[in-house]
Amino acid sequence: MQPIDTLKQMVQNSTNMVFFGGAGVSTESGIPDFRSADGLYAQKWPYPPEEILSHQFFTAHPDLFYQFYREKMLVLSAQPSLPHRALAAWERQGKLKAVVTQNIDGLHQKAGSKQVFELHGSIHQNHCQRCGRSYTGRQVAAMSGVPHCACGGIIKPNVVLYGEPLSDEVVTGAVRAIAAADLLMVGGTSLTVYPAAGLLQYYRGHQLVLINRSATAADSRADLVLHQNLGDVFTALGMEDISL
Template identity: 40%
Template sequence: MNHKIQQLDDIIRNSENIAFFTGAGISVASGIPDFRSIGGLNDEITKKGYSPEYILSSDYLESDPEGFIDFCHRYLLFADKKPNTVHQWIAELEKKHQSNGVITQNIDGLHSDAGSQNVDELHGTLNQFFCLHCQHKYTKHEVIQNHLRHCDKCGNPIRPDIVLYGEMLNQGTIFNALHKLKTADTLVVLGSSLIVQPAAGLISNFEGENLIIINKDTTPYDDDATLVINDDMVSAIDSLRKSQ
């Protein structure tokens, strides 16, 4: 076994309260592209004269709610994407009461789909939609299956329960994430560059013994980590699971 996988195995086995922090990399492994890598998206945005940030902003939603929900259907709702082995591993450790849950920067809802119960979705989730007028809620499945763009109760546009540019992060979610970090003995970062703020700045609140970073590229926290694995996370976790 690779010595880094062996070290990872040893740390996980000896940890009693693991927190996970995940970024776009874990979703890419499930076939969900990074926002700026979505096929054809940048071309369409350029034609409209929009920036990527504007297309996912509260300003755009307010000015063109119809265009916004159309964008969601065309580019954000991946009905065929499923959790991968990393999502499943995280959910398994929570089920075994060895983890206090996961903090994620992702909006795809795959952690919940994999069975994780204690998920702090810093930027919200595409698994839930709601009406802009009457607040009636819909699941992603209902929205996709029925091609919903308007509320079937009042007829107004609906939106996903995600945090748009120009909106504040949910303070309850931040509080829960901070509690996870402060009480964990091990923090495992997966697929995050740890650059995007304010989410990445949460990492500095970790006070436990072991910081593990599994990411293809380097991060600003590598020097502080107990273990850094610059490799494909699916391969790394598959190797770990085979050894257990």
């Protein structure tokens, strides 16, 4: 049986599927990833992107942080890709129970997914560090320079920067979903970012599927591995006609 046929059969037989995704899900929507040859980390900046995206750098140089953040991460015009739409469709059918994502773009929700655990936060949620007032991504995008609240405090995106912990509530929800899954589909992630990648250890089932263009450290423990683009896989699954 061909790998794609095996995957089709797995999906058909599943009633409690969870999808764990990374940047490769959103590259289908034109959002650059971090670690590929043309990703954000390969680009030349006055400071390494890993340093710019740290809590320490944000605190010390909010102006430079926001210059990078607005240009490369605050992407509000992107539309859901085929993988986003297909996952939302599976959730509507009652087949997919949750999406666990390392992405911060909100495209899963834009596609219609309801149960989404955003491990690294969201560009659509922001707060004033002084008074706690909430701001949307569009409000932040409309401000120039370092965005400030009406109270004078600096507004910070609710994204997890290097040096910051993940949300206990989000991690707990993701762990419960993964532990209860009868099929865990991992897609578009190199599984090199921790602690997010470590959540796979909570999966106890025997249908672990890895879909990524390059090999990952978890390939050897997977039941099915496809080194392909997610869009090509979902097209092969016959999901190309899915609409929002």
